[in-house]
Amino acid sequence: MKVTIDNIEIEVETGTTIMNAARKVGGEIVPPAMCYYTSLKGSGGKCRACLVKVSQGSTADPRPMPKLVASCCTTVQEGMVVKNITSPEVLETRKGIVEFLLINHPLDCPICDQAGECDLQNFAFDHGRQQTRYDFERRTFDVINIGEDIKLHMTRCILCYRCTMVADQLTDGREHGILWRGDKSEISTYIQKAVENDFSGNMIDVCPVGALTDKHFRFRNRVWFLNPMNAHRDCPKCSGKVVLWMRGEEIYRVTGRKDQYNELKEFICNDCRFENYDSKNWLVEGPREIENESVINANHYEEGTKALPKELFSKLNNEKWDNF
């Protein structure tokens, strides 16, 4: 099918969404996504970050669609004309979406482990307003442990549902989900059950914000001071292909490998993620390529791989931070 996005005509297969058609071209015309995740079935349609304008529905029916549509779950039609960055209406609406997502989200980037690789931080930076018009009381929650390896900051959650889909689609026996409805919605484990299964750590990687954090990595370092290295090991549970976040010989955290849209290419098991912090257990392939404009890359231009004093981080890693 032929579809035109921001004046660029492309051909895609029947059934392709506008989002994936735009991703075929790449660059600025790709709408932002906070909830869609290629490898999670049924994801998308929750955050509205990806709204676009369809100014011509199809060749057969050239009428424009009356409202902006979510590009991650709207399929293209023959002759469809879509406007993303060429539509002032879309850009204005996106500002409103950022404002909406930030209604309850605290601005705690300076102490959030996700800072520097947070989709919401990037989204707000690229599309947000500087102020909010929201005067009502914000929702607050205590930080809770969900299992041995993961901590949940519900205040940061944007209810994208990605983590519940990981629980549903990747692990045996779903143990957590979204309780309640509307502005009362929250992530919770059922009856205080911990999330402990072989692939639960992937929830941390799919979370677009810092709501689900790795308890082994919390407050130990900032991502832009670490060197991401591709590495692998023989693993009986997963592909064993990971990214080691290192300073010198020390491994600070292990994550899956993400693509340019911040999505995992392969899900990795908890053994690889949480049980192998010794560099001898890995075959290091080499430094990982990081997009030039990424915050993670910034340090590499100015300081090379120079590290911050170790004492500073052991101080930050003090027990008292545990409940923060």
Ligand code: SF4
């Ligand atoms: S905890 Fe993270 S992944 Fe789960 S719904 Fe909230 S924002 Fe999405």
Ligand code: FES
């Ligand atoms: S990415 Fe499309 S609605 Fe969230």
